[in-house]
Amino acid sequence: MSEHHFHLKAQWPGGRDSEGYIESGNLQTAISIPEEMDGPGVGTNPDEMLLGAAATCYIITLAAMIERKKLPLDEMLLESVGIVNVDKGVITYKKIIHRPTVILKQDAEDEEFEKLEQLVEAAEKGCMISRAIRGNVEVELQANIPRIKK
Numbered sequence: 289m290s291e292h293h294f295h296l297k298a299q300w301p302g303g304r305d306s307e308g309y310i311e312s313g314n315l316q317t318a319i320s321i322p323e324e325m326d327g328p329g330v331g332t333n334p335d336e337m338l339l340g341a342a343a344t345c346y347i348i349t350l351a352a353m354i355e356r357k358k359l360p361l362d363e364m365l366l367e368s369v370g371i372v373n374v375d376k377g378v379i380t381y382k383k384i385i386h387r388p389t390v391i392l393k394q395d396a397e398d399e400e401f402e403k404l405e406q407l408v409e410a411a412e413k414g415c416m417i418s419r420a421i422r423g424n425v426e427v428e429l430q431a432n433i434p435r436i437k438k
Contacts, residue, residue: 307331325374335381339370342384342417342427350388350411357407359400360393381425386412389432401435408433 296312298319307320307330321327322335332340347366354361371383390404408431412418418427 325379335370335372338381338421338425339368339384342370342415342421343368343386345415345417346386346411347388349415350390350407353407353411353414354390354404357403359404359407360396361390362393363389363391365389381421383426383428384421385428385430387430387432389434391434391436394436396435401433404433405431 294312296310296315298308298310300306300308300319304321305328307318307328309331310317310319318331319333320330322333323329327333343366346368347364351361351364354364365388367387369385369387370381371385373380373382388408390408392400392404408429412427412429421427
């Protein structure tokens with residue numbers, strides 16, 4: 289077993305409406321509460337960062353699975369949406385919807401498309417961020433796997 293340690297430094301100068309800064313490896317950005325939640329909307333925020341973590345983990349996990357199965361990948365795109373609910377002052381990250389579009393090369397066989405459909409589902413279950421939030425944040429997949437043939 290190996291462990292990987294990731295470190296983050298944060299600066300926050302004041303109250304709720306302040307603007308701060310985080311730094312962790314290649315991630316270096318301003319942070320604040322988003323405008324949608326009556327904040328200054330500078331830089332990024334925890335809501336976007338959780339969505340970004342979930343989306344990048346999902347697409348990288350899916351890419352690795354596709355590569356291991358040697359599927360003829362042509363292109364992969366992902367659009368993700370995070371839904372945050374505010375009810376009586378309680379903020380809850382309710383749901384993340386991943387909308388992957390995965391295109392195989394034109395000479396892909398039917399069995400390869402079937403395997404891809406399985407992998408699209410398996411990647412969400414295998415992604416460490418999905419596993420970390422499971423039971424707290426619902427994750428939904430709305431996959432688009434067009435069958436392009438010659």
